[in-house]
Amino acid sequence: MNLRVALALGTATLAVGALAPAAAAGPAGIVWEASCAPGYDCGHLDVPLSYQDPSLGTVRLAIARLPATDQAHKLGTIFSNPGGPGSSGRFAPALTPTLHARFDIVGFDPRGVGASAKIHCFTDPAQTAVLQRALGTFPLTRAAEQQQIADTRTVTDLCEQNAGPLANHLSTGTIARDLDRLRVAFGERKLRYYGKSYGTYLGETYANLFPGATGTLALDAVDDPTRWSAGPGPMSYRLQGFADAPRALESFLDACGTRCPFDYNAILDRLEAAPATVSYQTAIARIHNYLTDAQAAPELAAFLRSLADPASPAPPSAGEPPDVDSLLGGGATLCSDAANPRNPAVWWNYAERADRIARSFGPYDVYKTLPCATWELSDPGRYTGPWNRPTAPILLLANRQGDLETPYAGAQRTERLLGNARLLTLDTYGHGSRGKSACIDRRLDDYFTTGALPAPGTLCAPDRGPFG
Template identity: 55%
Template sequence: MTGRKFRTALALGSAMLAAAAVAPIAAASTTGVVWERCPDGSPQGYACGHLDVPLSETALSDQDTDGRKISIALAKLPATDPAHRLGTVFYNPGGPGVPGRFAPKELMASLGGKFDLVGFDPRGVGASGALRCFTDPRQLETLRGATGFPISAAQDRAQVAAAKTVTDLCAANGDELMGHLSTASVARDLDRLRAAFGEPKLRFYGKSYGSVLGQTYANLFGDRVGALVLDAVDDPINWSTGYRPSDAAKPFSFRLDAFPDAQRALESFLRSCAAATECAFREPGTDLLAKYDGLLDRLHRGPVTATDPETGKPLTVSYQDLVSRVHNGLLDTAKAPALARFLQAVATADEGVASTADATIPTPVDSLLGGAATLCSDSLNPRDPRVWAGFARVADRSGRGFGAYDTYKSLPCATWPALDPGRYTGPWNRPTAAPILLIANRQGDPETPYPGAKRAEKALANARLLTLDTYGHGSVGKSACVDSAAQGYLEHGALPARGTVCPPDRGPFD
């Protein structure tokens, strides 16, 4: 269906549902939210605050079980069309471990401008009760060795040891918070935010991990689902347990099976490159996938020194650097020209000497570890870290480099010392008061694969998948067709026709 036909059909559907549309309402009062000055350096136009929530509670009880509270930091971006304001949309950007207080202002336009946007830092992240594992700044060096992915047996042994050191530090220094960071606990916080803002039903936009949060909320609080837009959708069953008992023996990041989609995104990028004279990696008459594989072969033997095409400075590039840069470059087609320049710089690079001068510790560290606690609380994983290497080799057969990159993301879960007793692992098909809109990219998503979104559509009790015909991670803001669908759904409950495929507004080298 073309974008024009789709918008026409959506307009007709919206007209039919006009009687059920929400009338414009004034800004709701809040109960329990403490409003305060935004931190220095915050983006302009937001109102900041926090809501105190129980540290611990069960899925079946609304009672505080231990008396301790934590504060959930939040920020509100007022509707840009206040005369037609329809309520509040809550926001999660993904992760886990990513702060989400300040919802992007561009998202306001994509969702229609008739809703206040409320973002929040999930518990354990950013300004919401960060998890602290380190007592000495020198311990941060251990974290450097625990991230990334190895390509040799010696590197694997070193990474396993480093990951175990980090999880031991968390066991020794982390407090009660570490055992209450599952997505189910975040979903209960989200429900308290909904109530605090006076919303009888939840409207929510969640991207990537935000789709897991949305699906968890829908199955814990199905009668409170108003409109959930879940963009870049993860499969909740593979995220948590897998489909078979034997899946518990596989790392959850292997179960998610994103590496074949990363390979499909790469091949889509290379096809666009071959057809675009603007693509720096283009070489007429050359198989660009073979050219790329040649880079991997070369880097597997050792790093090279390239000239950074963006800064003009020398840049040491290892095998892992290349895979990571390519993976990140495939998250958005707008990055295609820069990715092509980087690949060509590596293709013409001199042999180099390995250097760690540009290596950095992921920051902020506390949020990173809070995200790890969420991942490891949510999912079943092997308890023997030595098995990750074998799964990485298997994964690399479907997406060279991407397989190991993905598989090792969950290595800390092998020795993670705490689980959330209130975590949720299914069922995922509990009834909801309203259908759920899922959105995914069918030419390859390196983080949340398209087949996983299709499985999520089947797993949920009432969901509809809208497809964007491109590669990348996330669809809202990249297609007028997708944005129109999201707006119609949030404002009127109108869903696109089953099987609808939207075109992107622009291609990788447009």
């Protein structure tokens, strides 16, 4: 799960009118558009708002195609999703040079996100200020907990008042049915697909809704679908991404060596007692984000040195302000998919348990799903299993030294759970394996071009260590 909130927020998009009228007859085809980002072909496809009741009209999906560079020897189309939920996926990356040569690569903004049909929770830009207090943080005191619950309820109340009917048709089951419409629209007999992070849950859902149409699916940074969809406690606790944080941090500190002449826990103790230039919660969010990419180790080392020595300048915080509407569309997807407690007060106890496993990373993770306690959502297209339907072989990718978003143990469980899956492991920490190892990318090429899977237990080395 990768639903994070930056502390700096831009102005919300306030346009309305996400729904299009129902098509007169038959499924709509792709409409190609005149302008697009360089190298891509842009278009859109209208799909049913509800697959259970097509009379409710349609919603628009924004798509973009990165054409194969060797069209004479093209093998077909690979569809792609980068994660989220709530992240734009329209302009998919080339994946690998070989795959870019032999396949058109198609990305799309899932419903609720980016240039596709979206929900709009706010009627006044000033209302977005409450998001800074409600999301992307965690409370340290009981008083702060009560304030965060109240602020979160304000956000979800505004969404219930203003979001409209689309909010109840944003589950991953519905998005998987959209993906099948895209497959058909592009004339593909079976789905070829690369999904990362939340995109793995979308791929798992597709494979079990449409096992006969499942071709080659590569799922990178694997979510455990059983823990995502059901179980006791908040979904963000069940996934246990925070449990990989100590291993990833240890890997980083081992690699950092003499570059890191400080006591990590002493830094947290001092911040928790008396925040300096950044708050305790902001520091944890930045450390978490740095640990999702081993190649960000130099920036993480510099940030920790700045916290240990206030005279040392901190590296600037990266990232652009989020698209608020897409962020909340992704939240609607998450809350539609996952069983969560309806009492927001129970998050405190689960955060305490998580904190004992992974100091500070636990509460940061657990409170991501607090809005699901007070947001009333119900998508009739929601899918909750089974997860083991027989399919063509599915390739799973995961990082064994720790992934704070999608833990390695979840990938191991998913390999055993799915009807036909093989796990390929990268020996590093961070979130996602593609593009970090020639060994990984070569096996991705083999899988998509020939269907070949790596031998069981294959372990790949990264091309570079955390410090090069």
